[in-house]
Amino acid sequence: MTIPRRSWRAAGTLAAAAVVGLSGAVLTAGPAAAHTPTWDVTCDEVSLHLTQYNAGVTNEVTVTVDGKDLLPTEKFGKEFEKTLALPKHDQPLTVHLVVKAGDGERYSKEDTKTALVCEQSTPPSTPPPTPTPSASKPSETPTTASPSPTGTPSESVSPSAPAAATPSPSSPDLAETGSSSATPIIGGAAVAVLLAGGGIMWSVRKRRTAQH
Numbered sequence: 001m002t003i004p005r006r007s008w009r010a011a012g013t014l015a016a017a018a019v020v021g022l023s024g025a026v027l028t029a030g031p032a033a034a035h036t037p038t039w040d041v042t043c044d045e046v047s048l049h050l051t052q053y054n055a056g057v058t059n060e061v062t063v064t065v066d067g068k069d070l071l072p073t074e075k076f077g078k079e080f081e082k083t084l085a086l087p088k089h090d091q092p093l094t095v096h097l098v099v100k101a102g103d104g105e106r107y108s109k110e111d112t113k114t115a116l117v118c119e120q121s122t123p124p125s126t127p128p129p130t131p132t133p134s135a136s137k138p139s140e141t142p143t144t145a146s147p148s149p150t151g152t153p154s155e156s157v158s159p160s161a162p163a164a165a166t167p168s169p170s171s172p173d174l175a176e177t178g179s180s181s182a183t184p185i186i187g188g189a190a191v192a193v194l195l196a197g198g199g200i201m202w203s204v205r206k207r208r209t210a211q212h
Contacts, residue, residue: 057102
């Protein structure tokens with residue numbers, strides 16, 4: 001049995017077409033699988049890991065935070081590695097990534113992630129208030145000590161007041177003892193005694209003369 005040459009040619013054409021189709025699929029799938037845009041967002045930084053890109057074209061990457069540029073548009077080739085520090089924040093931030101591949105829009109990437117508030121930023125601020133109460137205790141002791149001296153002077157002044165009053169009555173006593181007001185009384189009493197004695201003597205003598 002012989003096979004016609006036309007059938008051999010047709011089979012060869014089909015095989016060649018299948019090989020070309022498979023090779024094209026591999027070539028097209030290769031670049032798609034090669035682009036690896038990986039990025040991570042924490043509470044304080046953004047890490048970019050863009051690898052296996054086409055080095056023969058110009059690729060671009062941009063990162064924004066709440067609409068503001070954290071990384072202005074920057075060009076790269078085969079790969080791009082960078083860590084960006086986020087600004088200090090007390091509310092969650094919206095981080096947006098845009099990667100434009102130079103070999104086609106299908107290899108580009110656009111993604112959004114949220115940067116939460118760092119919990120470790122608050123504990124350092126809380127410990128300082130704990131030492132402050134210990135510092136305030138000395139301030140309380142002076143305040144308690146200050147009223148005690150104020151009470152003692154008030155008590156010391158109260159006994160001193162009667163002491164000041166005692167010399168005031170004593171002064172008139174000294175004035176009375178040393179004054180001349182008692183001298184007329186004593187002199188008057190002496191004169192009365194002398195007059196009385198003189199009168200008695202005169203009456204006795206008169207009686208004697210009358211008897212003789």
